[in-house]
Amino acid sequence: MTPAQTLGQRLARGDEAALAECYRTLAPLVRHHAGRLVPGHAVDDVVQLVFLEVWRSRRRFDPARGLEPWVIAIVRKRAIDQLRAEARHHRRAVPLEDAAAVPDAAPALDVAHDVRKALAVLPAPQRQAIVLAHFGQLTQREIADRLAVPLGTVKARTARGLRRMQELL
The missing domain is CATH 1.10.1740.10 (RNA polymerase sigma factor, region 2, helix turn helix motif)
Structure with missing residues (x-):
């Protein structure tokens, strides 16, 4: 050994x-x-x-x-x-040396607050489609499968919701 x-x-x-x-x-x-x-x-x-x-x-x-x-x-x-x-x-x-150049986060927080308020105003189906798409990172096909609705319905809900949010913001 x-x-x-x-x-x-x-x-x-x-x-x-x-x-x-x-x-x-x-x-x-x-x-x-x-x-x-x-x-x-x-x-x-x-x-x-x-x-x-x-x-x-x-x-x-x-x-x-x-x-x-x-x-x-x-x-x-x-x-x-x-x-x-x-x-x-x-x-x-x-x-x-870049610490002084770090942007102020306050405007981003204001925008995030406004987006949350606009989302809260949307009807639940539109809000759900947008949240799953943007925050859940799901495709429209994945959203349709998850919600058990046709793909066209998801597309319509997303488009209507985004248009309404654009008006609100």
């Missing part, structure tokens, strides 16, 4: 010393693979997450399949998670 197999078996049994040894022997490999997948500033975070998951999911590890491939698969998953988290963060972030 190879030392890696023995280490894997000890780890699977929950031997904390095996985790420390696993870290000593595999951390350079994990760091290398993580460095190829994520920016340099995130490598340490990925390495930490990998060994945390190694410990937490040790019961799922099959020593017969090999420790290194299992750990490298975890590296790939955590690196992808890290990249996705950074992408979400960058989409939400507003650069400081």
Whole structure:
């Protein structure tokens, strides 16, 4: 039995010393693979997450399949998670120099309030067709199927409702 197999078996049994040894022997490999997948500033975070998951999911590890491939698969998953988290963060972030240029939301809130008031005035069938189309993102065919009415009825309700809303707004 190879030392890696023995280490894997000890780890699977929950031997904390095996985790420390696993870290000593595999951390350079994990760091290398993580460095190829994520920016340099995130490598340490990925390495930490990998060994945390190694410990937490040790019961799922099959020593017969090999420790290194299992750990490298975890590296790939955590690196992808890290990249996705950074992408979400960058989409939400507003650069400081652009913060002053962020438009005031008050006019949009006023328009939304006016649209809600106009929708409330419409007859229920027209309101339902418009709400399903615009807020539910359904096609007119899907609306017809959901409401169990002919497609032409949905088209007429939507058109009449939109015309009435245009008058109200």
